[in-house]
Amino acid sequence: MTASADHLKALLSAHAARDDDRFYGVAMQVAAKSARQGHGKLAAELRELIDAARAQKIPRLAPTPVVQPRGELANLLTAGYPETRLGDMTLAPEVHTLLDKVLHEQRQRGRLERFGFTPVHRLLLSGPPGTGKSMTAAALAKELGLPLFTIRLDGLISRFMGETASKLRTIFEAAAETRAVYLFDEFDALGADRAAGNDVGEARRILNSFLLFLDQAPPESLVVAATNHRQLLDRALFRRFDLAILYGAPSTQQAIEVLRRRLSEMDTSAVRWLELGVCTEKLSHAELVKAAESAAKRAILGGDDVIDQQHLTDALDERHALRHA
Structure with missing residues (x-):
């Protein structure tokens, strides 16, 4: 066996400690041992791999366990640190497919970057209020083990507008230093069309x-912009985002699935789901x-954990009424 037990333990220890120099040093010892044992081809291949890895070493940014950002970032x-996972959300299949692509590329970031490519890391999410855009950012953070x-x-947007660009720089510098998901919610307040008549x-x-x-955002962090008003955004933005x-x-x-998920702790055996469409x-x-939630609370306060058809019908009617209030 080319690598001794001591070598293997040292490699694992260096990897766990994220000590790249020590890791490559031990790997070079394994290559040298291979050469001494007459495995010249293997030794040469190991040295080539080590040299290539050192030359293309990608800095590994880890999430910093902060409760709140400090200094200027605190403002x-x-x-x-969200708990929502992507599997907890009810999304259209095409949306789910794109988010799976984001996660897959981020998890394979090192492999992509060794070949000169960067993973998807700039996302623009748009659609009506309440459709899951902000929750998506939280789910991506959870799936990748990152802070949000x-x-x-x-x-950010100062009444002294000259300060805003400086604050933006501070945020993107933080994205380069601390791997995380950075969410710009209500992004239209920042990214409105530059050609708009009321622009300054x-x-x-x-x-x-x-x-x-x-353009310069590091691929280690995800920058997510969410807006309810896609039509207000400057067209140049769409070319800058990866997705x-x-x-x-x-x-x-999907609506029935949302209701079922939220009422999973209740007895819904009496509900005729298809009729609620x-x-x-x-x-x-x-x-x-x-x-x-309204239907569940009505049942619970009525002394029962059973949701009936009327509970849900009334609660849904109330939401429609609020829409037109």
């Missing part, structure tokens, strides 16, 4: 700064969750 970001940093627009020169400069920083994912109201089947039309995921 710009809020930190969270949500950009506070009230801290400083707003254009802010957007230009964002485009520049986005633009469109969210919509759930189909009847008409009542769920045009309601968002968030509205359906609210309706399910």
Whole structure:
């Protein structure tokens, strides 16, 4: 055996400690031992692999276990460690496929970058309110074991607009230093069309700064922009993001799945799900969750854990009424 037990233990120890220099040093010892044992071809291949890995070494950024960002970042970001997983969400198949692509490329980031490619790391999520855009950012963070940093627009967009570009730089510098998911929610407040009639020169400069920083965003972190108003965004933004994912109201089947998921702890055996299809039309995921919770609370406060058809029908009707209030 070329590598001794001591070599194997040393390699594992160095890997666990993320000590690359020590790892490669032990690997070179294995190559030298191979040469002494007459395995010249293997020794040469090992040295080539080690030299290539050292030359193309990709810095590994780990999530920093901070409760809240400090310093200037404290006014710009809020930190969270979500528990929502992608499997907990009810999404259109095409959306789910794209998000699986993001996760797969991020998990294979090192392999891609060894060949000169970068994984998907800049996402634009758009669609009506309550369709799961912000929750998607949380789920991606959970799946990748990263913190979720949500950009506070009230801290970012200063009344002294010249400060905003400087604050943007601070955020993107943080993305280069700390691997995380960075969420720009309500992004249209920052990325509105530069050609809009009510635009001012400083707003254009802010957007230009964002485009520049986005181009330079490190692939280790995910930058996610979410908006309810896709039509307001400057067209140049769509070319800068790696993926633009469109969210919509759930189909009847998806709406029923949302209700079922939220009521999984209740007895729903009396519910005729297919008959609820008409009542769920045009309601968002968030509205359906609210309706399910309202029905559940009505049953619980009535002294029962059984959801009947009327509970759900009334709750869904209430959500429709609120839409038209």
